[in-house]
């Protein structure tokens with residue numbers, strides 16, 4: 599049963615659970631020595647940087663979800679394609695759920711409310727019906743009718759399969775196992791840690807009304823997303839790392855894009871609402 603109200607026992611979504619289990623099983627094949635090669639690891643690393651750094655962090659999050667900057671349409675579409683190849687669900691769902699997270703952070707209507715525990719906020723919420731699921735299109739009205747967003751949304755699995763076939767012909771099974779399964783596994787959990795660990799462990803620079811934290815190891819895995827308390831403090835800012843140790847690789851990319859004239863309207867403001 600799907601309703602707009604909070605359910606005590608949300609319905610399981612096998613259509614998400616089964617592919618997620620298959621992804622994890624596929625990643626285990628990376629442990630077989632016959633699937634190892636340094637070129638396969640290199641391909642996985644490069645694809646992780648492109649799909650998580652440029653795709654999820656820059657494209658899905660700072661650009662599409664928060665509109666923290668503007669880039670030419672062709673470049674926006676490139677970033678959205680990169681994020682689509684991160685295999686974290688279809689773009690409109692990703693953006694819609696993330697906007698809902700910010701609207702209701704750490705409350706009942708937050709899709710991955712961290713007060714429900716680590717497991718729920720990390721991965722279990724994805725496997726269940728969550729509040730507002732049927733209303734999600736209302737929160738992505740600005741991109742719902744964009745033909746390229748729609749294409750990426752509708753064909754994100756096809757695009758991943760096409761990438762897998764390409765990798766197979768270029769480097770055989772090791773490139774598929776590492777470049778698809780192991781890479782998706784690492785990128786998936788790296789992003790999930792933003793929803794779980796970055797609402798539980800780390801330090802808080804800002805006295806926000808939620809439980810968000812800054813967590814250095816999540817920031818390293820996600821190219822800057824781990825400075826999550828800074829992000830919740832001033833969510834429209836394209837810059838998340840503010841202290842010298844808060845390495846924010848995606849911000850450096852945005853800064854470079856701005857320098858060469860490809861990024862405009864870049865919002866980058868530090869909040870003054872510090873911890874007392």
Ligand SMILES: [Zn+2]
Nearest residue numbers: 696700829833
């Ligand atoms: Zn956000």
Ligand SMILES: [Zn+2]
Nearest residue numbers: 699793810826
């Ligand atoms: Zn959050």
